[in-house]
Amino acid sequence: MTLSVLDHALARHLLAELRDRRTQPEAFRRILGRLGALLAMEALRRLPETPRRIETPLEPMDHPVLAAPVPALVPILRAGLGLLEGAMTVLPEAPIGHVGLMRNEETLRPAEYLRRLPHDLPARGALLLDPMLATGGSASAAIGVLKEAGAARIALLVAVAAPEGAARIAAAHPDVPVLAAALDRGLNGQGYILPGLGDAGDRCFGTE
Numbered sequence: 001m002t003l004s005v006l007d008h009a010l011a012r013h014l015l016a017e018l019r020d021r022r023t024q025p026e027a028f029r030r031i032l033g034r035l036g037a038l039l040a041m042e043a044l045r046r047l048p049e050t051p052r053r054i055e056t057p058l059e060p061m062d063h064p065v066l067a068a069p070v071p072a073l074v075p076i077l078r079a080g081l082g083l084l085e086g087a088m089t090v091l092p093e094a095p096i097g098h099v100g101l102m103r104n105e106e107t108l109r110p111a112e113y114l115r116r117l118p119h120d121l122p123a124r125g126a127l128l129l130d131p132m133l134a135t136g137g138s139a140s141a142a143i144g145v146l147k148e149a150g151a152a153r154i155a156l157l158v159a160v161a162a163p164e165g166a167a168r169i170a171a172a173h174p175d176v177p178v179l180a181a182a183l184d185r186g187l188n189g190q191g192y193i194l195p196g197l198g199d200a201g202d203r204c205f206g207t208e
Helices: 009-019 025-043 081-090 136-146 163-172 200-206
Strands: 003-005 050-057 060-066 070-076 098-103 110-116 126-129 152-160 180-184
Touching: 003 009, 003 163, 009 152, 009 180, 025 081, 025 126, 025 180, 025 200, 060 098, 070 081, 070 136, 070 180, 081 126, 081 152, 081 200, 098 136, 110 136, 126 136, 136 152, 136 163, 152 163
Parallel strands: 003 180, 070 098, 070 126, 126 152, 152 180
Antiparallel strands: 050 060, 098 110
């Protein structure tokens, strides 16, 4: 399985606040953004590096630097915007792409309505952002969009994953690592994660 779970006390603390039904939209957005920063930092841990000659105030040295441009940040609309703000604090220089997918609540299948991606995505790769990995349909479709655009390196960052969604990504895209703040029990009959945190988009933006 391509899934790994972030082992971080602060991430678990933030996730408890996100799960709490009493957390209001403004606080939910702020907390989700902080979690996005932690996930992005962890996802960037093993970016390829190369040595570069620099001079400190005291002497020259060969210092490791990133070997390629930083990855683009690509939220899956609209809930992925909640993770984007925090990820941008880690990578303020990263270009931002958007993939718009809407889940059909009857079939649980995603329908694409927007695709705007950086032109240099093949050189950069991408961090794909979505708070929930439930059935895996939307995430799998968005990964397909990024691959069609030429992205060779993709990582999926989520707040909460269900085993069903994680298994689907592992089967459809075994080359794409998934980083989650938590792996939950499973899905209910409507395809929502249990215990989960509700509908992340609605809770971010105060809609129903």
